[in-house]
Amino acid sequence: MILTVASGKGGTGKTTLAVNMALLLAETMPVALLDCDVEEPNAHLFLHPAIDACEPVTLPTPVVDEERCCGCGKCAAVCAFNAILVLGGRALTFPELCHGCGGCALLCPEGAVTEEPRGIGVIEAGWAEKVRFLHGRVDIGAPLAAPVAAAVRKRAQERQGLIIVDAPPGTSCPVVAAVKDSDYCLLVTEPTPFGLHDLQLAVGMARELQVPCGVVVNRVGLGDQQVAAYCASEGIPILLEIPFDRRYAECYARGGQLVREFPELRDKLRKLWLRIRMEVEGDGPGAAGH
Amino acid sequence: MAQELLVISGKGGTGKTSVVGAFAALAEHKVLADCDVDAADLHLLLSPKVREAHDFSASKEALIHGEHCIGCERCIVVCRFDALSMVDGVAIVDPIACEGCGVCAHICPEGAITMEDVISGNWYLSETKYGPMVHAELGIAQENSGKLVALVRREAKKLAQRAGCKYVIIDGPPGIGCPVISAIAQVDLALIVSEPTAAGIHDLERVLALADHFGVETAAAINKYDLDLARTDQIEEYCRGRGTPVVGKIPFDEAVVKAVVEGVPLMAYDPDGQAAQEMRTMWMNVVEYLDAL
Numbered sequence: 001m002i003l004t005v006a007s008g009k010g011g012t013g014k015t016t017l018a019v020n021m022a023l024l025l026a027e028t029m030p031v032a033l034l035d036c037d038v039e040e041p042n043a044h045l046f047l048h049p050a051i052d053a054c055e056p057v058t059l060p061t062p063v064v065d066e067e068r069c070c071g072c073g074k075c076a077a078v079c080a081f082n083a084i085l086v087l088g089g090r091a092l093t094f095p096e097l098c099h100g101c102g103g104c105a106l107l108c109p110e111g112a113v114t115e116e117p118r119g120i121g122v123i124e125a126g127w128a129e130k131v132r133f134l135h136g137r138v139d140i141g142a143p144l145a146a147p148v149a150a151a152v153r154k155r156a157q158e159r160q161g162l163i164i165v166d167a168p169p170g171t172s173c174p175v176v177a178a179v180k181d182s183d184y185c186l187l188v189t190e191p192t193p194f195g196l197h198d199l200q201l202a203v204g205m206a207r208e209l210q211v212p213c214g215v216v217v218n219r220v221g222l223g224d225q226q227v228a229a230y231c232a233s234e235g236i237p238i239l240l241e242i243p244f245d246r247r248y249a250e251c252y253a254r255g256g257q258l259v260r261e262f263p264e265l266r267d268k269l270r271k272l273w274l275r276i277r278m279e280v281e282g283d284g285p286g287a288a289g290h
Numbered sequence: 291m292a293q294e295l296l297v298i299s300g301k302g303g304t305g306k307t308s309v310v311g312a313f314a315a316l317a318e319h320k321v322l323a324d325c326d327v328d329a330a331d332l333h334l335l336l337s338p339k340v341r342e343a344h345d346f347s348a349s350k351e352a353l354i355h356g357e358h359c360i361g362c363e364r365c366i367v368v369c370r371f372d373a374l375s376m377v378d379g380v381a382i383v384d385p386i387a388c389e390g391c392g393v394c395a396h397i398c399p400e401g402a403i404t405m406e407d408v409i410s411g412n413w414y415l416s417e418t419k420y421g422p423m424v425h426a427e428l429g430i431a432q433e434n435s436g437k438l439v440a441l442v443r444r445e446a447k448k449l450a451q452r453a454g455c456k457y458v459i460i461d462g463p464p465g466i467g468c469p470v471i472s473a474i475a476q477v478d479l480a481l482i483v484s485e486p487t488a489a490g491i492h493d494l495e496r497v498l499a500l501a502d503h504f505g506v507e508t509a510a511a512i513n514k515y516d517l518d519l520a521r522t523d524q525i526e527e528y529c530r531g532r533g534t535p536v537v538g539k540i541p542f543d544e545a546v547v548k549a550v551v552e553g554v555p556l557m558a559y560d561p562d563g564q565a566a567q568e569m570r571t572m573w574m575n576v577v578e579y580l581d582a583l
Contacts, residue, residue: 009302039467040496046488141500168464169465170463170464174467197334
């Protein structure tokens with residue numbers, strides 16, 4: 001089962017929830033954690049995995065053979081991303097704009113364009129106790145987070161058991177790459193107008209991708225009741241509420257593991273997992289909500 | 291020339307928007323810009339009245355004219371984004387997966403595929419109690435947030451020039467990817483709002499490296515600094531070591547959350563509280579820094 005933890009708003013507790021569920025559930029079943037927040041991956045700071053594999057993520061990028069190039073400009077006309085320009089009969093490439101569609105190489109009448117892999121990030125894998133760990137990191141200055149997130153997400157296919165995906169914040173391309181084809185999406189929010197507004201966007205995204213979703217409200221007690229009212233009116237189940245507790249915030253600050261320090265959270269997360277399983281198997285109260 | 295101040299954080303949820311909301315109330319002669327187009331929240335504090343609304347369209351999507359499709363599957367073979375598949379002998383497009391590259395349209399022997407503009411969002415020129423504001427919203431699961439960010443910045447700057455404003459204050463997106471790159475390129479100062487947590491420090495380092503990559507001046511603020519004083523020291527030392535001044539240290543103060551719940555800037559909710567006082571000091575430090583540039 002692929003369980004993705006997402007949120008419209010950043011800093012609501014996605015990584016905390018993903019990491020602590022992974023640690024707890026790995027005690028009794030095979031669990032992998034995939035950190036798809038490749039712009040700012042953080043799960044490793046709490047899991048301290050021993051990395052045993054590292055591979056580059058590349059994108060095929062055009063290389064023009066000047067001998068064969070006739071300067072016809074077909075490649076530039078085909079490229080939707082302005083990554084090739086033809087000036088004075090010579091083709092110039094701008095690799096950082098390339099999306100790797102392959103159109104230029106495919107359609108060059110002279111066969112003058114070939115493609116070479118260009119590094120845009122890395123994937124690292126390892127073990128954190130019983131949790132199989134994978135994360136991606138986009139290179140600094142590379143605008144292509146989505147292909148790196150997608151490359152990490154693809155590795156879910158290799159794993160058995162429960163796969164927990166930690167998604168980036170927001171609702172655009174890299175988030176879609178993480179959430180798409182998940183069995184369930186947990187949306188973590190906080191009970192404030194910011195949390196509510198961004199939750200509504202995230203629910204819209206999950207529905208667009210046809211992934212069933214449920215909500216975890218974090219830092220309950222700081223804020224208002226609007227998130228609960230919204231979820232009730234939309235028929236979205238609130239699967240867990242975590243009270244605001246300065247001790248949890250301090251544990252998070254130092255990179256600690258909540259399930260090791262707060263037994264009451266173990267029970268809550270265990271119940272959360274049972275609720276998710278019910279939702280996915282189709283007999284939960286939220287099953288009609290999408 | 292108006293100066294552009296960008297507020298970013300790397301990590302989400304560190305308090306960017308609350309800082310921009312406070313600055314909105316403190317700064318004079320400025321235009322506000324919300325460049326977190328994925329999840330724009332600044333309007334929830336500033337209650338803008340929309341004066342102009344515009345469509346935003348920067349991408350295309352493949353449209354298949356099924357009556358011309360001969361089912362040759364060439365389009366499926368060439369698509370690198372797995373956006374095409376065959377249903378009953380006719381190609382169909384998954385609009386979410388479609389990258390808009392147009393290779394399918396070029397390769398189709400029957401001319402059965404055309405590339406059509408997609409309206410992927412809206413942008414607005416608005417008026418707030420604190421001055422003019424440019425903001426936007428990106429459609430759900432849409433691409434090109436980088437281009438929409440660039441557009442919001444451009445319009446905010448135009449407005450600032452026209453009105454003779456001194457500053458453009460930009461609420462930035464989280465992360466270090468395409469929308470952040472659009473937001474940071476050539477700003478006068480990037481103020482990075484961090485927090486004293488393991489994740490906050492890790493993300494601060496990456497976002498500072500991004501600023502260096504683009505040759506942008508940086509300053510840092512530490513939000514909820516009293517949550518972990520040792521980590522606050524660590525951030526200050528790290529920033530000192532690389533020549534990034536720490537211009538503000540905001541204590542954990544429930545008034546910040548309460549202001550959000552009330553839907554107003556902190557300065558309007560609790561102007562004399564601890565966090566508000568620190569916001570005031572920070573704004574003075576930022577102005578001093580901008581004046582010196």
